[in-house]
Amino acid sequence: MTRPDSSPARRIDPRRYYEAVEARDPVAERPPVCLYLEVTNRCNLLCTTCPRTYEELEPPADMSWKLFTSIVDQVPDLARVVLHGVGEPMLVKALPRMVRYLVDRGVYTLFNTNGTVLGERSGRALIDAGLDELRVSLDASNARSFQEIRGKNYFNRILKNVRAFRALQEREGHSKPRVSAWLTGLKETVSQLPDFVRVAAEVGVKEVYLQRLVYFNEAAIGKAQPDQTLFEQMSGEEAQYLKEAERLAHALGVVFSASGAASEPGMSLRNSEGNSPWSLCRRPWSLMYITANGRALPCCIAPFSQHGYDHYTLGDATQQTMREIWNGPAYREFRKALLSDRPRAACAGCGLRWSL
Numbered sequence: 001m002t003r004p005d006s007s008p009a010r011r012i013d014p015r016r017y018y019e020a021v022e023a024r025d026p027v028a029e030r031p032p033v034c035l036y037l038e039v040t041n042r043c044n045l046l047c048t049t050c051p052r053t054y055e056e057l058e059p060p061a062d063m064s065w066k067l068f069t070s071i072v073d074q075v076p077d078l079a080r081v082v083l084h085g086v087g088e089p090m091l092v093k094a095l096p097r098m099v100r101y102l103v104d105r106g107v108y109t110l111f112n113t114n115g116t117v118l119g120e121r122s123g124r125a126l127i128d129a130g131l132d133e134l135r136v137s138l139d140a141s142n143a144r145s146f147q148e149i150r151g152k153n154y155f156n157r158i159l160k161n162v163r164a165f166r167a168l169q170e171r172e173g174h175s176k177p178r179v180s181a182w183l184t185g186l187k188e189t190v191s192q193l194p195d196f197v198r199v200a201a202e203v204g205v206k207e208v209y210l211q212r213l214v215y216f217n218e219a220a221i222g223k224a225q226p227d228q229t230l231f232e233q234m235s236g237e238e239a240q241y242l243k244e245a246e247r248l249a250h251a252l253g254v255v256f257s258a259s260g261a262a263s264e265p266g267m268s269l270r271n272s273e274g275n276s277p278w279s280l281c282r283r284p285w286s287l288m289y290i291t292a293n294g295r296a297l298p299c300c301i302a303p304f305s306q307h308g309y310d311h312y313t314l315g316d317a318t319q320q321t322m323r324e325i326w327n328g329p330a331y332r333e334f335r336k337a338l339l340s341d342r343p344r345a346a347c348a349g350c351g352l353r354w355s356l
């Protein structure tokens with residue numbers, strides 16, 4: 001892909017990459033600045049918020065090295081790559097090698113992990129590879145709730161892994177990767193927020209994120225249900241938990257914030273997009289999501305919509321070049337619909353501020 005403008009993505013803040021998009025037109029004026037690469041769709045948990053638990057979206061696979069390098073090599077000036085999709089990236093043996101490949105090219109590299117297989121050897125390999133950010137999804141502040149939400153009894157094991165990893169970093173003076181703990185906001189678990197901050201601090205994690213629940217009204221899955229969301233429907237009591245978590249985080253020296261475009265948790269839970277929440281979305285102009293099998297999707301939200309991959313498959317990276325996909329007919333149609341008042345079904349129930 002060639003870059004038509006003079007502002008290289010290298011200068012883009014990788015944590016605010018979505019701001020790189022200026023104009024929105026069915027034809028994107030610049031190549032993507034961010035990639036989501038689903039290095040595997042395999043997983044060892046059964047999270048009740050995750051589509052993977054309820055449906056086999058694609059045949060089980062790890063992304064091949066050949067596909068991985070071919071994708072990365074075709075996109076110039078990438079600012080950021082997220083090495084997860086729907087699956088557990090740390091199950092992939094080649095993960096540190098993939099991280100190294102990206103970091104050597106100056107790409108800010110991160111992924112979310114469930115933390116279950118973060119051992120000393122795998123942790124050290126990620127440090128050595130230069131990983132920028134490691135986000136540990138915990139979703140609960142205690143073992144019972146963890147089992148309820150994430151389907152397996154691994155809470156204490158994960159805490160042990162994270163504590164040991166942070167201790168290793170401190171002992172050896174590694175400032176990277178930045179390690180954070182994530183809780184997907186559910187009505188069922190919002191009361192745990194203060195304890196969640198406490199638990200994170202106890203294992204040496206200095207950043208805690210409240211993640212907005214992605215859910216869809218139609219064919220909602222597991223606990224990813226409209227009545228579980230905090231978005232626009234937080235009670236006074238629930239807001240108090242948020243306040244208490246903020247106060248505690250401050251006292252413990254922990255940064256407490258929300259995912260996506262919002263910088264403070266309360267804001268990520270309020271609606272500012274009126275009746276067309278999709279209308280501010282810039283993802284199809286700034287990023288691409290490629291599944292382990294090479295399927296191009298518009299974003300990391302679409303897999304949660306349960307409308308079936310066929311509805312928003314925009315190309316096949318094993319058969320087409322990235323440039324052919326990015327401004328090909330399927331992408332152009334998808335963008336056109338998103339700019340209209342009749343977007344695709346996945347977009348119709350979506351919002352700007354969720355980010356995985």
Ligand SMILES: C[S@@+](CC[C@H](N)C(=O)[O-])C[C@H]1O[C@@H](n2cnc3c(N)ncnc32)[C@H](O)[C@@H]1O
Nearest residue numbers: 049050084086087088112113114137213214224
């Ligand atoms: C699909 S997972 C893949 C990476 C890894 N397996 C993990 O759990 O961190 C990516 C992120 O999505 C979060 N997640 C799962 N279901 C969600 C939902 N319905 N809404 C928002 N985030 C969700 C997970 O907790 C995790 O932080």
Ligand code: SF4
Nearest residue numbers: 043045047050087114
């Ligand atoms: S959220 Fe992550 S750990 Fe949980 S089932 Fe989905 S991919 Fe696996």
Ligand code: SF4
Nearest residue numbers: 278281299346347350
């Ligand atoms: S599903 Fe949501 S995030 Fe994805 S392209 Fe549509 S509006 Fe944007």
